[in-house]
Amino acid sequence: xxxxxxVFFVLTxxxxxxxxxxxxxxxxxxDSSFLYVTLLKNLYEIFSSVLGKEDLFLCLNEKDKEMIxxxxxxxxxxxxFYFDEQTFTNDFTSIFEKRKPGARNFIFLRPDFVGLTNQxxxxxxxxxxxxxxxxxxKKSLHKKIALFATNNYQPEIPELIHKKNxxxxxxxxxxxxxxxxxxKLKNVFSLEQANDFKELYQMLSRKENYACCSKQMHDRxxxxxxxxxxxx
Numbered sequence: 001x002x003x004x005x006x007v008f009f010v011l012t013x014x015x016x017x018x019x020x021x022x023x024x025x026x027x028x029x030x031d032s033s034f035l036y037v038t039l040l041k042n043l044y045e046i047f048s049s050v051l052g053k054e055d056l057f058l059c060l061n062e063k064d065k066e067m068i069x070x071x072x073x074x075x076x077x078x079x080x081f082y083f084d085e086q087t088f089t090n091d092f093t094s095i096f097e098k099r100k101p102g103a104r105n106f107i108f109l110r111p112d113f114v115g116l117t118n119q120x121x122x123x124x125x126x127x128x129x130x131x132x133x134x135x136x137x138k139k140s141l142h143k144k145i146a147l148f149a150t151n152n153y154q155p156e157i158p159e160l161i162h163k164k165n166x167x168x169x170x171x172x173x174x175x176x177x178x179x180x181x182x183x184k185l186k187n188v189f190s191l192e193q194a195n196d197f198k199e200l201y202q203m204l205s206r207k208e209n210y211a212c213c214s215k216q217m218h219d220r221x222x223x224x225x226x227x228x229x230x231x232x
Contacts, residue, residue, distance in 0.1 A: 005105040007047055010059045010161060016067035025194035026231055035224060040111040042217040050121045059095050093158040109147040110166040113140055115188035117211040124149050127183055135180035140190035154178055201225050201232050
């Protein structure tokens with residue numbers, strides 16, 4: 001019997017609130033919001049092609065609470081939670097405790113990247129079925145942790161997720177000290193710096209990367225490529 005896996009999408013800053021979201025370099029605030037929401041929806045769509053939506057949990061900044069209802073979100077409202085910036089660690093720990101009963105495997109990600117496919121998710125799920133205590137890591141091209149997964153929950157895990165860095169290197173070292181078998185998988189493509197937008201355009205133009213997003217999501221990215229063609 002396959003172990004139940006819960007996935008936590010952790011967004012430490014507002015993305016639906018156009019007035020509060022972090023501005024992507026050279027973008028307007030509304031288009032920054034559009035970009036971040038597209039990145040989230042794309043990853044949510046890919047995960048929901050492999051796992052049931054009841055296993056996917058969305059952890060949002062409280063400033064998004066009123067805005068998300070206006071966007072016709074694909075997320076289950078019962079699995080959408082909000083945290084206060086000032087009490088992030090405690091709030092996230094409380095959110096994590098609402099995980100699905102019986103869940104033994106857990107995936108945590110900061111959804112600001114492209115490059116994950118349903119085959120990648122299946123690979124992660126296969127690793128989580130191993131008898132060893134497993135820790136699976138995916139980093140961004142900027143060497144920051146974008147995703148980690150484990151089949152052995154430890155009480156320290158929710159506390160390792162930070163508001164600013166998601167999971168910093170010191171936290172990763174602490175995780176590795178818990179006697180896990182570590183698997184580092186191929187990097188994903190995150191959007192953090194100005195030139196990343198141009199590289200995203202080039203990446204999504206290559207046929208081998210078509211599995212990274214559906215046509216609907218590709219159309220959303222194309223809207224931004226047209227809007228900011230001078231950055232390409």
